[in-house]
Amino acid sequence: MTVVLQHVIDAVSLGSLYALAALGVGLIFGVMRLINFAHGDFIMVGAYALIVPSTAIVATPLIGAWPALAMVAAILAIVVLLALATERIVFRPLRNADPATLLIGSFAVSFFLQHMVLIIYGGRPKAIDILSGLNEQVIVLGLRIPKLEIATIGITFVLLSGLALFLKRTMFGLQIRAAAEDFDMARLLGVRANTVIAMAFAASGFLAGVVALLLTTQSGVLYFGMGVQPVLFAFVATVIGGMGSLPGAALGGFLVGTVSVALQVLLPFELRLNRDAFVFLAVILVLLFRPGGLLQSRAAKERV
Amino acid sequence: MEGWADIFARRVWPLLSLVLLLSAIVLLAAIAGGPLIQRTVTEALIMIVLVVGMQIFIGNSGVVSFGHISFMAIAAYATAWQTCCPAFKAAILPGLPEFLAQNQVSSLAAVVTSVLLAGAFAFAIGLPIIRLTGIGASIAMFAVLSIVNTVYSNWDSVTGGESSIIGLPTYATMPVAFLGALVALTVAYFYKFSRFGLALRASRDDEFAARAAGVNVYWHRLIAFVLSGGVVGLGGVLHAHFIGTVSIDAYWIGITFITLAMLVVGGMRSLAGAVVGVVMISTLIELLRQVEKGLDFGFFKLALPPGVQEIGLAIVLLAILIYRPSGITRGQEFTLGGQIFARFKSITMSSRDS
Amino acid sequence: MLLSVRDLHVSYGRVPALRGVSFDVAEGEMVCIVGPNGAGKSTCMRTVAGICTPVSGAVNLGGDRIEGDPPETIARRGVSLVPEGRHIFAQLTVEENLQLGTVMRRNNKEDWDRTLDHFAFLRSRLNTAAGKLSGGEQQQLVIARALLTRPTLLLLDEPSLGLAPQVVDLIYGILAGLRETGITMLVVEQSMSRVLEVADRVYVLRTGEIALSGAAHDLRQSPELAEAYFGFAPEAIPQ
Numbered sequence: 001m002t003v004v005l006q007h008v009i010d011a012v013s014l015g016s017l018y019a020l021a022a023l024g025v026g027l028i029f030g031v032m033r034l035i036n037f038a039h040g041d042f043i044m045v046g047a048y049a050l051i052v053p054s055t056a057i058v059a060t061p062l063i064g065a066w067p068a069l070a071m072v073a074a075i076l077a078i079v080v081l082l083a084l085a086t087e088r089i090v091f092r093p094l095r096n097a098d099p100a101t102l103l104i105g106s107f108a109v110s111f112f113l114q115h116m117v118l119i120i121y122g123g124r125p126k127a128i129d130i131l132s133g134l135n136e137q138v139i140v141l142g143l144r145i146p147k148l149e150i151a152t153i154g155i156t157f158v159l160l161s162g163l164a165l166f167l168k169r170t171m172f173g174l175q176i177r178a179a180a181e182d183f184d185m186a187r188l189l190g191v192r193a194n195t196v197i198a199m200a201f202a203a204s205g206f207l208a209g210v211v212a213l214l215l216t217t218q219s220g221v222l223y224f225g226m227g228v229q230p231v232l233f234a235f236v237a238t239v240i241g242g243m244g245s246l247p248g249a250a251l252g253g254f255l256v257g258t259v260s261v262a263l264q265v266l267l268p269f270e271l272r273l274n275r276d277a278f279v280f281l282a283v284i285l286v287l288l289f290r291p292g293g294l295l296q297s298r299a300a301k302e303r304v
Numbered sequence: 305m306e307g308w309a310d311i312f313a314r315r316v317w318p319l320l321s322l323v324l325l326l327s328a329i330v331l332l333a334a335i336a337g338g339p340l341i342q343r344t345v346t347e348a349l350i351m352i353v354l355v356v357g358m359q360i361f362i363g364n365s366g367v368v369s370f371g372h373i374s375f376m377a378i379a380a381y382a383t384a385w386q387t388c389c390p391a392f393k394a395a396i397l398p399g400l401p402e403f404l405a406q407n408q409v410s411s412l413a414a415v416v417t418s419v420l421l422a423g424a425f426a427f428a429i430g431l432p433i434i435r436l437t438g439i440g441a442s443i444a445m446f447a448v449l450s451i452v453n454t455v456y457s458n459w460d461s462v463t464g465g466e467s468s469i470i471g472l473p474t475y476a477t478m479p480v481a482f483l484g485a486l487v488a489l490t491v492a493y494f495y496k497f498s499r500f501g502l503a504l505r506a507s508r509d510d511e512f513a514a515r516a517a518g519v520n521v522y523w524h525r526l527i528a529f530v531l532s533g534g535v536v537g538l539g540g541v542l543h544a545h546f547i548g549t550v551s552i553d554a555y556w557i558g559i560t561f562i563t564l565a566m567l568v569v570g571g572m573r574s575l576a577g578a579v580v581g582v583v584m585i586s587t588l589i590e591l592l593r594q595v596e597k598g599l600d601f602g603f604f605k606l607a608l609p610p611g612v613q614e615i616g617l618a619i620v621l622l623a624i625l626i627y628r629p630s631g632i633t634r635g636q637e638f639t640l641g642g643q644i645f646a647r648f649k650s651i652t653m654s655s656r657d658s
Numbered sequence: 659m660l661l662s663v664r665d666l667h668v669s670y671g672r673v674p675a676l677r678g679v680s681f682d683v684a685e686g687e688m689v690c691i692v693g694p695n696g697a698g699k700s701t702c703m704r705t706v707a708g709i710c711t712p713v714s715g716a717v718n719l720g721g722d723r724i725e726g727d728p729p730e731t732i733a734r735r736g737v738s739l740v741p742e743g744r745h746i747f748a749q750l751t752v753e754e755n756l757q758l759g760t761v762m763r764r765n766n767k768e769d770w771d772r773t774l775d776h777f778a779f780l781r782s783r784l785n786t787a788a789g790k791l792s793g794g795e796q797q798q799l800v801i802a803r804a805l806l807t808r809p810t811l812l813l814l815d816e817p818s819l820g821l822a823p824q825v826v827d828l829i830y831g832i833l834a835g836l837r838e839t840g841i842t843m844l845v846v847e848q849s850m851s852r853v854l855e856v857a858d859r860v861y862v863l864r865t866g867e868i869a870l871s872g873a874a875h876d877l878r879q880s881p882e883l884a885e886a887y888f889g890f891a892p893e894a895i896p897q
């Protein structure tokens with residue numbers, strides 16, 4: 001029984017991480033109909049900012065060596081700035097382009113970021129140790145739970161609530177929701193396009209930074225391709241949850257996390273390395289029966 | 305009534321012009337180029353097969369598939385299993401089924417079966433995926449690529465996992481690659497101007513109108529998808545027999561990006577775009593490769609760090625997307641126009657009318 | 659002259675929609691532009707509001723050139739467009755839809771109450787999702803929302819589209835009432851009869867060009883109007 005509960009907590013924790021990543025993707029999709037391939041690389045850059053730029057085999061912590069609060073603040077700031085810069089330089093000129101162009105553009109940004117990091121830091125995975133206290137376990141009600149998992153779940157809860165409150169209760173949040181539903185009409189009411197999109201990118205960058213910190217604390221490894229898997233799972237989560245729906249993205253994230261942990265537990269040993277492949281397979285099956293996702297958003301459907 | 309001049313200009317020339325262009329390049333390389341240049345041209349010709357294959361689906365349907373390289377991987381491994389020598393297979397790939405492990409097939413047979421396998425795979429995954437909206441399909445295809453990558457990387461006994469399968473017959477010389485490119489172009493061309501291609505392109509531009517006109521968008525997309533999978537598979541086979549080895553990390557994001565960049569820079573909507581894109585980007589990559597190696601100007605040396613190629617490619621792609629999203633060819637095929645031909649046309653027309 | 663449009667040329671890609679259109683709206687006037695489907699009426703509205711950028715020509719608002727400005731900038735100058743097809747935010751509540759009318763200015767309690775008095779039924783539906791309202795109710799919602807922006811120029815694109823005749827009566831009653839308050843309005847309609855009863859002046863637009871203009875009550879019964887609208891005289895129709 002305790003084993004099952006432990007797996008449940010693993011699932012909620014992993015699901016939280018994917019929910020945060022999916023929200024980062026979903027926010028930008030909502031206002032711009034852009035699927036940001038580079039989101040995974042925002043996460044990656046956030047992680048690499050922790051170490052000194054050098055191709056040396058052993059990584060020297062840079063921001064990673066700062067006191068915890070300063071480190072977190074700095075990483076979040078860096079990723080937010082990166083997101084805003086990407087919006088200004090690449091996505092603003094592409095604002096009225098068709099979805100295919102936007103998609104390829106974000107893929108180009110992703111490729112660019114990965115290879116910049118490759119040039120600066122080298123291609124070998126590097127080890128880093130931050131917030132190592134969180135990797136200890138606590139015993140709660142007879143369960144051994146890594147502190148990091150509790151932190152992940154807690155942080156996700158706080159961020160989700162904060163985001164929901166922001167969207168529901170503030171004027172800016174209302175403008176973003178309106179822009180996500182009907183961008184042109186929002187502009188006709190005086191909603192500033194640049195402001196709303198910048199806010200979405202900033203929020204997305206913030207979420208990416210959080211994911212970067214949580215991921216790096218857990219894995220302790222940096223690799224220039226480390227953003228691919230999170231972003232792919234994030235995409236898949238938004239597709240399952242229903243494109244254009246923020247609650248759907250979060251729900252999709254939790255679902256993907258749960259399926260992932262379930263497969264990890266249930267798959268016979270030889271197949272475990274292929275766990276990710278099975279997650280995608282499961283997703284494709286869901287999409288067979290509900291191509292619009294589980295929480296189909298009316299906004300995402302085209303009207304003739 | 306369409307004069308034969310019109311038919312030539314609009315129907316024959318689009319394909320003929322590309323064939324002539326490639327022939328010219330190949331001849332030049334054969335006569336005046338050393339082995340290095342010929343190798344570059346061969347590689348470019350194989351890229352043409354891949355990019356034209358992608359164009360068949362992406363250009364005609366408007367759906368950007370990020371996972372077409374999975375067809376390349378499937379076909380490449382398939383041909384490797386068939387053409388690799390049994391001794392190697394017994395040692396490195398113990399998990400292969402008997403009929404593969406013990407036999408070594410002729411290259412031609414391997415090509416056919418590998419391409420068919422890629423097409424069959426495209427059909428199987430196309431069935432669920434084509435039902436998705438454009439963006440959903442794009443993401444799903446990326447997931448498929450990821451699945452293929454994961455499975456093949458871990459299935460050590462059958463694929464060799466992350467190590468390579470080596471010792472494949474390297475029959476993909478320049479003439480062979482040229483032939484492959486011709487085949488790809490011909491298939492793509494006849495598809496595009498068939499009623500299937502036309503129906504699909506109608507749906508690309510206005511899906512609702514096409515549906516209203518009775519076009520079954522799903523089946524047309526699936527047809528293009530399977531055809532496209534086969535041609536990309538052909539590219540995979542040629543690639544495997546050009547390098548002589550097959551290894552899973554060659555079929556991941558790098559080549560996906562390069563082929564997509566070639567298609568977009570040239571112009572997604574036309575075959576001319578695919579060819580022009582490959583030629584331009586191959587040249588650019590070659591240039592940047594030289595710069596990375598270091599250019600000696602006598603009194604100083606210019607050498608940029610490795611990785612500049614990819615950065616340069618990303619910047620070029622972004623520039624095209626921002627300033628010329630329809631690509632260098634603006635998505636148009638090469639058709640004959642202009643003063644000289646118009647004059648020629650009017651001469652032939654008037655002699656007919658009088 | 660509040661709004662002065664001169665020689666406007668607008669194209670969608672290579673397809674010309676407006677070929678040298680000029681019209682004026684004086685302060686306090688209600689001007690309507692009528693024309694058959696595809697004439698370019700919506701394009702006029704969208705260009706004035708900033709959604710479309712003209713190839714050439716000028717849009718003057720109170721003496722300033724505004725063509726090519728982004729929609730949110732033009733909205734902040736007091737131009738409020740109620741686009742064709744209503745465009746409520748279906749997933750937001752009625753109250754939230756109305757609140758979006760106050761984005762550009764502080765939520766003034768007097769304005770809010772006054773607007774809700776005018777459209778009394780909205781008070782009881784404040785927490786309903788806007789998508790659940792009927793067509794006529796939605797049309798009233800978007801007019802209320804537009805009024806909350808305290809526009810100097812109110813643009814209405816086919817306000818009667820898709821509505822039942824009694825509902826159209828209601829809407830035009832509201833527009834007539836608004837006219838009494840002195841608000842400047844530019845209305846675009848396919849169907850002439852209703853709008854001609856309330857408007858001051860009318861322009862007839864056909865295939866991207868102004869075919870006729872004049873005072874509404876002069877042209878109301880005139881055969882010229884039908885001819886300009888359809889492109890041929892009614893007598894030309896064989897009996």
